[in-house]
Amino acid sequence: MLIRIGFEIIVECTAPTPLLLALSPHSSQSGRIIGSDRVHTEPDVELREYLDPFGNRRTRLVAPVGQLKLWSDCVVEDDGAPDPFDWNAHQHExxxxxxxxxxxxxxxxxxxxxxxxxxxxxxxxxxxxxxxxxxxxxxxxxxxxxxxxxxxxxxxxxxxxxxxxxxxxxxxxxxxxxxxxxxxxxxxxxxxxxxxxxxxxxxxxxxxxxxxxxxxxxxxxxxxxxxxxxxxxxxxxxxxxxxxVAMLTSFGNYDLKLFRVWTDEVTGSDEELLDCLEERPDTPALTLAPTGPNEALLS
The missing domain is CATH 3.10.620.30 (C8orf32 fold)
Structure with missing residues (x-):
């Protein structure tokens, strides 16, 4: 099974604001990926990536004054099976x-x-x-x-x-x-x-x-x-x-202008899917309340 995953988040800052993001698939992700699963920004800013102690992929940046768009869009391969179930799994001492x-x-x-x-x-x-x-x-x-x-x-x-x-x-x-x-x-x-x-x-x-x-x-x-x-x-x-694991931690004030996420099963060849990724899907936006300094946007 192939699943197109991605997000588009727009924040607005009145001063340069350091951000810490947790918006990439986990480092244990083993399925094939078509396209790039990294965080992208518009306008371009310097991004620094690292793994935290839990194996989470983190992205650091400083948001400039004005609006900053954060986005990612790719296709991941999944086995199509539901979450594993084992009624007999025992509890350890x-x-x-x-x-x-x-x-x-x-x-x-x-x-x-x-x-x-x-x-x-x-x-x-x-x-x-x-x-x-x-x-x-x-x-x-x-x-x-x-x-x-x-x-x-x-x-x-x-x-x-x-x-x-x-x-x-x-x-x-x-x-x-x-x-x-x-x-x-x-x-x-x-x-x-x-x-x-x-x-x-x-x-x-x-x-x-x-x-x-x-x-x-x-x-x-x-x-x-x-x-x-x-x-x-x-x-x-x-x-x-x-x-x-806050998806977005800010060290300063920002206003959240847009928040939308997509997760959809897709079909097609790698070439067709790569062409599809050139346009982000038209999905409804979920508006969340803005947060203050040193607070986190949490799922």
Whole structure:
């Protein structure tokens, strides 16, 4: 399966403003890519790329005074299979876990653990450990929270989402992550492209957040927001929570003028697809509220 992915973001700054972006497919992306998956700018500015400790591809730049367009557009190859499912995947004892998973057991900026532990064990203590327990957490989170863009804010934590019973996809993911950690299950926050492949159209495109959980010696994808295996998920970033993987972090003020994302299944030869990439698709824009200095635009 071939999937065209991309975005167009326009910001406006009144002074030169350093930006830190997390807007490229993850370094673990193994499928074939047609075109360039790098971030581009109009006008041209100097870009510096690096890998962060989580393997996320980061881009640094200084936005000039005025409007700056950030964009990317390419085609990625996907196996076309839904998210893997293994009801028998077992939960590791703490002393069996690989060292690198231990950081995903403890509290992080947006995922409180101590504050969630009592309720987590009351809700899920009688569920079988392993896949069934994680699925029970996702089922409960999916039913407990009401989704709506008006409920999103950059400083909202898992505990806030729990108490307010509302959120955007990042809040569904972070609450499920916090509840998993409270049950001694390594869990990390992830986000990327997720289109309407195999499901009914859902409106304007956006990036989506989900979680990855360590069971049976590997990381599995769970999605408390949609709560069903999906096709065509393209990982961009993962980390302890949204603070590690903000798609755009600014060190100064900016106004968000345009935000649109596309994720669509496509067909054709490489040459036909490259020709197609010369024009960005006409997709609806999703308008998000602007952020202030040192705040992050989060999925």
């Amino acid at each position: 703490i002393d069996e876990l690989p060292d690198e998973t231990l950081t995903y057991l403890t509290a992080s900026r947006y995922c409180e653990v101590a504050e969630l532990t009592e309720q987590a064990w009351a809700l899920f203590g009688d569920t079988p450990p392993g896949w069934a327990r994680v699925q029970a957490i996702c089922n409960w989170t999916h039913n407990h929270l009401t989704f709506g863009y008006r409920f999103g804010r950059s400083n909202k934590t898992a505990l806030d989402a729990l108490q307010e019973c509302t959120g955007v996809c990042r809040d569904f993911a972070q609450l499920a992550v916090g509840l998993c950690r409270a049950m001694n299950i390594p869990a990390r926050y992830a986000s990327g492209y997720l289109g309407d492949i195999g499901v009914a159209p859902s409106g304007a495109g956006d990036f989506s957040a989900w979680l990855e959980v360590y069971l049976e010696n590997r990381w599995y994808t769970f999605d408390a927001r949609h709560n069903t295996p999906r096709i065509g998920r393209v990982l961009m970033v993962h980390g302890r929570d949204a603070a590690d």
